Every structure is written in C-alpha cells, then in structure tokens.
Amino acid sequence: MRRIAAPFACAPGLRLEAHERxxxxxxxxxxxxxxxxxxxxxxxxxxxxxxxxxxxxxxxGQAFQGLLNAVP
Incomplete structure (x- = not known):
C-alpha cells in the first residue's frame, strides 16, 4: 500500500500565501x-x-409674482 505524504510547507510558499492575503x-x-x-x-x-x-x-416664483403685479 502506498502512503501519500502530507504537503510540505516551504518558506517561499508561505510567503506567497501571506502576500496573497x-x-x-x-x-x-x-x-x-x-x-x-x-x-x-x-x-x-x-x-x-x-x-x-x-x-x-x-x-x-419671482417671474410669476411680477406678472401678477403687472396684470390688474
């Protein structure tokens, strides 16, 4: 039976992950x-x-008021 090793965390990989975060x-x-x-x-x-x-x-409003004052 073949055993799969755990992933190895190396410094460049950790640095890259930190930079991404x-x-x-x-x-x-x-x-x-x-x-x-x-x-x-x-x-x-x-x-x-x-x-x-x-x-x-x-x-x-001022224009309308002027018209009302001009027209008796």
Missing amino acids: VSKLQVDGLNDRLNRLEILMERLERRLWLTVYGVVGAIL
Missing part, C-alpha cells in the same frame, strides 16, 4: 472606500439637484 485585504479595503465614495457622491448629486430646483423655483 495582504493583497486581498488591500483590494477589499479599496473596494470598501470606493463604495463609500460612490454613496457620498450620490448624496452630493441629490443635494445639487435640490439646489438647482430650488433656484429655478425661486426665479419662476
């Missing part, structure tokens, strides 16, 4: 930061559009 952690951290930035950009975009609509509403 560190790389994965770095990529996961970057993805997390990117997701947070995307959420912040969506919030900022929403605020920007609300500001634009508010300014347009104020201008239209």
Whole structure:
C-alpha cells in the first residue's frame, strides 16, 4: 500500500500565501472606500439637484409674482 505524504510547507510558499492575503485585504479595503465614495457622491448629486430646483423655483416664483403685479 502506498502512503501519500502530507504537503510540505516551504518558506517561499508561505510567503506567497501571506502576500496573497495582504493583497486581498488591500483590494477589499479599496473596494470598501470606493463604495463609500460612490454613496457620498450620490448624496452630493441629490443635494445639487435640490439646489438647482430650488433656484429655478425661486426665479419662476419671482417671474410669476411680477406678472401678477403687472396684470390688474
């Protein structure tokens, strides 16, 4: 009967595994930061559009008020 030996853990292999784990952690951290930035950009975009609509509403309100004052 033939016996299969356990895999041998050598220093270069362990170093490679450690590097892969560190790389994965770095990529996961970057993805997390990117997701947070995307959420912040969506919030900022929403605020920007609300500001634009508010300014347009104020201008239209003043124009409408001017028309009401001009017409008896």
